[in-house]
Amino acid sequence: MVSDPTRLRLLELAAARRVSLARLSSMLGKNSSYLQQFIRKGSPRKLEEQDRGMLARFFGVDEAELGASKENSYDAHPPAMAERSRRRSWIDVPRLAVGASAGPGAMADGEQAFDTICFSGRWLRSMGLQPEHLSTIVVSGDSMEPSLRDGDEILVDRTLRALRDGIHVVRLGESLLVKRLDVSRPGIVVLISDNPAYPPVECAAQDMAVVGRVVWKGGRI
Structure with missing residues (x-):
């Protein structure tokens, strides 16, 4: 009892x-x-x-x-106490009005936050993530299937660090792309799609900028 x-x-x-x-x-x-x-x-x-x-x-x-x-x-x-408790537990991460293309390339014509997604502050800390360096964007296209699908929301860590294995959002010219990176050759970066229908793309390192590393995804089942 x-x-x-x-x-x-x-x-x-x-x-x-x-x-x-x-x-x-x-x-x-x-x-x-x-x-x-x-x-x-x-x-x-x-x-x-x-x-x-x-x-x-x-x-x-x-x-x-x-x-x-x-x-x-x-x-x-009391609203003030409720708001303090909410801020202590949850972090509002901005959703940006751009798409990272998993296909031919999305134009990066605007990066204004239009909404937020709440993440557990404790979970973010356990992942070693700093809220001020995070944003979410939507995947467009199918070149990263099955890892990422068209319409998936991805959490991007924009902390500056040395490149490592994993999926990254990169800026190539006027486009944003979401790809795996091969940096094994000096001065050359290879953008790799998980979907074998899309061949790798080589580019000079100075022509590409890494926006951030993809650390989480969410989407419809």
């Missing part, structure tokens, strides 16, 4: 919203049994700060109801 007030409150909130513990666990990015074990087996002993905050926002309650001390809790009602 569950007797801990925090665990009982979580059960009550889940029942009131008619949402399963497994679904809530998945929302947190955890194993489907995560919250079941928290409530029934006491493991973990307490919810992590980010998980507790996400659940509090989902249910529209103060974090203190889920085990936080009152001074550190998320209050569902």
